Amino acid sequence: MKQMYCWRCKCTVPMLDEEEFAHLDRVYQDCAKAVIQYRKDHRVSLTQTPVADLFQAAHRCYEQLTGTTGVATEELLKHRIALYGRPCPQCAKPLRTPKARQCFECDAKVSAAIKPTDATEEQNKGRIAVWLDPEDVRFLAAHCSCSPNAKRGEEQRCGRIRFRASAALHKSGWENADVQQ
Numbered sequence: 001m002k003q004m005y006c007w008r009c010k011c012t013v014p015m016l017d018e019e020e021f022a023h024l025d026r027v028y029q030d031c032a033k034a035v036i037q038y039r040k041d042h043r044v045s046l047t048q049t050p051v052a053d054l055f056q057a058a059h060r061c062y063e064q065l066t067g068t069t070g071v072a073t074e075e076l077l078k079h080r081i082a083l084y085g086r087p088c089p090q091c092a093k094p095l096r097t098p099k100a101r102q103c104f105e106c107d108a109k110v111s112a113a114i115k116p117t118d119a120t121e122e123q124n125k126g127r128i129a130v131w132l133d134p135e136d137v138r139f140l141a142a143h144c145s146c147s148p149n150a151k152r153g154e155e156q157r158c159g160r161i162r163f164r165a166s167a168a169l170h171k172s173g174w175e176n177a178d179v180q181q
């Protein structure tokens with residue numbers, strides 16, 4: 001459980017992690033089934049069904065998990081950390097989805113999440129690490145050293161080195177490198 005801003009409720013609310021969510025979801029789905037069963041048994045419409053009563057178990061479960069009451073039934077399953085993105089770098093409110101590229105609260109543009117390099121994975125591919133100054137990486141990223149009659153393999157290697165150099169710039173925050181592929 002984590003206190004996070006919910007853009008629907010317009011305030012900070014407790015958000016559930018995946019384990020807590022799975023628990024609430026089971027209780028919630030049972031309540032939803034109880035609503036369907038009630039309508040069948042009594043042959044009534046949804047407005048004639050005591051939905052709030054039938055969802056009490058879900059609200060109790062949410063209260064046990066978070067210590068909070070008074071959340072609308074339709075919000076219960078939406079207070080789930082995994083549905084939101086990381087905090088906006090400008091206003092710190094969570095982005096509305098994990099894939100959001102712009103903050104709805106302050107309009108800040110957000111760059112794609114950067115996946116850090118996994119050293120073990122790289123070693124397993126037989127690669128070795130090289131440490132260079134950013135300016136040298138920038139040079140590598142932009143510099144094609146292929147002669148006009150370079151072999152295809154050489155051109156591919158040169159392209160690969162420029163691509164990886166530009167990825168390294170991006171990952172280390174040097175994003176404005178202009179790379180010609």
Ligand SMILES: [Zn+2]
Nearest residue numbers: 006008009075
């Ligand atoms: Zn909410």
Ligand SMILES: [Zn+2]
Nearest residue numbers: 088091103106
């Ligand atoms: Zn923002």
